[in-house]
Amino acid sequence: MQKGLILNLIEHRNDSIRDVSWETLGAAKKLCSQADLEMAAVVLGYDCDDLVTRVSAHVNPLYYLQSEQLKYYICDRYCIALETLIKEVKPMIMLLPHTAQGMELGATLAARLKIPYLPDCIDLLFREGYWVGIREIFTGKVKGEFQAARSNTVIVSLRPGIFKSISQKIKEKKILKRSVDFKTSIFLTEFLNLVEPEKTDIDITKYDVIVSVGRGIGDKEKIPLFEELADVLGGTLAATRPVIDIGWLPKERQVGQSGKTVKPKLYFAFGISGAYQHILGMKNAHTIIAINKDPRAPIFNVADFGIVGDIFEVTKPLIEKVKLRASA
Amino acid sequence: MDIIVCIRQTPMLIDEIKFTADEKSVDAANLKRHINEWDLYALELALRIKAKDGAKVTAISVGDTGAEEALYYCLAAEADEAILIEREEAKYLDNWMIAKLIYAVISVRPYDLILTGLQGEDDGCAEVGGILAQLLKIPQSAVVIEIKSLSKDGSIVIQRELEDGFSDIRRVKMPALLTIQTGINQPRYVSSMRRRAIKTKSKITRIPLSDLSLDFSNFHPRKSIRRLILPEISSSKLEYIKGSTGTEQAENLIGKLTEKGLF
Numbered sequence: 001m002q003k004g005l006i007l008n009l010i011e012h013r014n015d016s017i018r019d020v021s022w023e024t025l026g027a028a029k030k031l032c033s034q035a036d037l038e039m040a041a042v043v044l045g046y047d048c049d050d051l052v053t054r055v056s057a058h059v060n061p062l063y064y065l066q067s068e069q070l071k072y073y074i075c076d077r078y079c080i081a082l083e084t085l086i087k088e089v090k091p092m093i094m095l096l097p098h099t100a101q102g103m104e105l106g107a108t109l110a111a112r113l114k115i116p117y118l119p120d121c122i123d124l125l126f127r128e129g130y131w132v133g134i135r136e137i138f139t140g141k142v143k144g145e146f147q148a149a150r151s152n153t154v155i156v157s158l159r160p161g162i163f164k165s166i167s168q169k170i171k172e173k174k175i176l177k178r179s180v181d182f183k184t185s186i187f188l189t190e191f192l193n194l195v196e197p198e199k200t201d202i203d204i205t206k207y208d209v210i211v212s213v214g215r216g217i218g219d220k221e222k223i224p225l226f227e228e229l230a231d232v233l234g235g236t237l238a239a240t241r242p243v244i245d246i247g248w249l250p251k252e253r254q255v256g257q258s259g260k261t262v263k264p265k266l267y268f269a270f271g272i273s274g275a276y277q278h279i280l281g282m283k284n285a286h287t288i289i290a291i292n293k294d295p296r297a298p299i300f301n302v303a304d305f306g307i308v309g310d311i312f313e314v315t316k317p318l319i320e321k322v323k324l325r326a327s328a
Numbered sequence: 329m330d331i332i333v334c335i336r337q338t339p340m341l342i343d344e345i346k347f348t349a350d351e352k353s354v355d356a357a358n359l360k361r362h363i364n365e366w367d368l369y370a371l372e373l374a375l376r377i378k379a380k381d382g383a384k385v386t387a388i389s390v391g392d393t394g395a396e397e398a399l400y401y402c403l404a405a406e407a408d409e410a411i412l413i414e415r416e417e418a419k420y421l422d423n424w425m426i427a428k429l430i431y432a433v434i435s436v437r438p439y440d441l442i443l444t445g446l447q448g449e450d451d452g453c454a455e456v457g458g459i460l461a462q463l464l465k466i467p468q469s470a471v472v473i474e475i476k477s478l479s480k481d482g483s484i485v486i487q488r489e490l491e492d493g494f495s496d497i498r499r500v501k502m503p504a505l506l507t508i509q510t511g512i513n514q515p516r517y518v519s520s521m522r523r524r525a526i527k528t529k530s531k532i533t534r535i536p537l538s539d540l541s542l543d544f545s546n547f548h549p550r551k552s553i554r555r556l557i558l559p560e561i562s563s564s565k566l567e568y569i570k571g572s573t574g575t576e577q578a579e580n581l582i583g584k585l586t587e588k589g590l591f
Binding site: 013018072074075076099100101103104106107108110111112115116117118119120127132135136137138139140141142143144145146147148149151160188189190191192193194195196197198241242244245246247257258259260261265266286287289294295296298300301302303304305306307308309310312313314315316317318321322325 | 340341343345354424427446447449450451452453454455456457458459461462463466467468469470471485487488489490491492493494495496497498499500501504510511514548549550551552553554555556557558559561562563565566567568569571573574575577578579581582584585588590591
């Protein structure tokens with residue numbers, strides 16, 4: 001009997017492969033070592049042979065769907081191209097990263113093919129004949145085992161930053177080039193341009209100490225207190241996305257997946273529950289100190305030091321004691 | 329122009345978490361509900377387009393507990409119509425089934441733009457928009473952070489958030505579905521007085537499932553929950569800082585950081 005296939009979609013932007021694609025390949029490799037599965041990958045693009053060669057060092061076979069229409073990621077074009085390939089190679093699992101691209105594509109492709117979709121998984125298991133995705137719900141306070149209905153193919157998107165990137169290289173490369181027929185397609189979405197990150201006045205990534213606040217601070221009026229702590233520590237103030245969205249601090253101070261990735265020596269997290277989008281931006285800080293009244297806040301999973309308690313009762317004396325030390 | 333906003337009353341955890349006996353859902357006593365945060369931004373976007381260019385704004389919700397509250401909120405915020413798709417509370421519906429119900433209602437109505445939140449605060453699946461667009465055979469764009477222009481020739485230019493500060497700009501032919509990211513605007517404040525007053529002034533259009541032209545014989549979830557797990561904090565490096573008061577905790581923290589040469 002033919003082995004089940006895991007087909008990996010490689011995400012790329014601006015002529016480079018996105019890190020998260022090495023992670024999904026790593027996850028696929030791990031699944032193959034645990035069960036009787038094989039892996040393959042697919043790159044959609046135009047004139048991106050270098051990129052294809054890099055991927056082909058790790059996975060065999062690699063399908064390269066080439067068309068001028070695939071120069072940039074656009075959901076409907078990707079769907080047309082991938083539908084044809086999926087019908088041909090019949091993967092058990094179509095694996096993609098849960099990114100801005102993946103969350104658009106995964107849901108649409110699954111609906112188009114009328115097959116199950118397990119989004120944003122942090123693990124994938126095969127149990128009693130079903131594919132089961134482990135997902136975090138309620139911002140990580142609960143985990144759920146989500147079971148896909150029986151289907152020849154299941155689409156699974158994996159959360160970035162969870163799986164180890166693939167490192168193993170393979171001996172034999174195999175690139176299978178395919179052209180895609182778009183002749184009868186009507187395109188309703190047109191890519192105009194990619195916008196680079198804005199240059200900002202302050203660069204929080206340059207600081208050794210970051211005092212970061214989440215919505216748990218409760219009120220804009222509390223910002224100056226944490227600003228003072230950042231000042232006395234010689235650091236700067238940062239925040240989670242909800243604090244930025246609500247308008248308490250400007251976007252340039254946002255740490256996380258859609259903001260900045262920081263690696264300071266000390267990272268203080270005040271009233272931050274620890275949504276994964278935030279954790280992606282700060283987990284590589286040298287030392288993380290989390291202060292939160294909720295002992296179950298997922299931020300404690302990445303912290304070196306944890307204080308379960310009232311953030312204001314800790315912050316005020318902390319400022320005084322740091323000042324005292326500075327003057328000593 | 330007709331804008332449809334899909335909204336949802338989302339359950340949120342309150343302090344203690346208990347599961348139902350079958351471990352497939354969180355005990356209702358441990359949940360409170362409010363309008364899904366992402367959907368509030370979608371609603372605000374629709375209302376701003378209405379104010380600027382003129383539009384009829386219709387809010388639609390599939391009847392979870394409290395969906396009526398969410399729909400009255402939309403009316404109080406100046407949506408023109410609110411539609412409740414009545415469902416059997418006990419029956420498990422996955423996102424595909426929910427999208428299919430919304431599809432059945434929308435497909436027989438006029439629409440130029442369908443807006444909804446990027447994802448639910450509870451399950452974070454971010455999939456109802458994509459499924460709905462596919463069922464309606466219209467283009468969708470996810471993670472929208474700005475409407476650049478809305479032109480009379482029926483196209484819309486939008487900006488989408490990507491990762492690491494990047495974004496991209498697209499032109500999409502309408503009718504189209506957009507899923508909205510938080511922060512695209514500042515949703516308006518709707519006073520509780522206004523929300524109470526609207527209940528005597530306006531009515532919600534109720535659509536029972538039996539009114540939908542859907543084939544329910546093949547209406548099964550494509551995914552389901554096997555069980556829920558309460559994760560413990562698990563970290564080999566985490567060290568808790570003790571102290572019975574904030575002052576003690578602050579002192580002990582400084583002591584610890586100094587001891588480790590970090591301060």
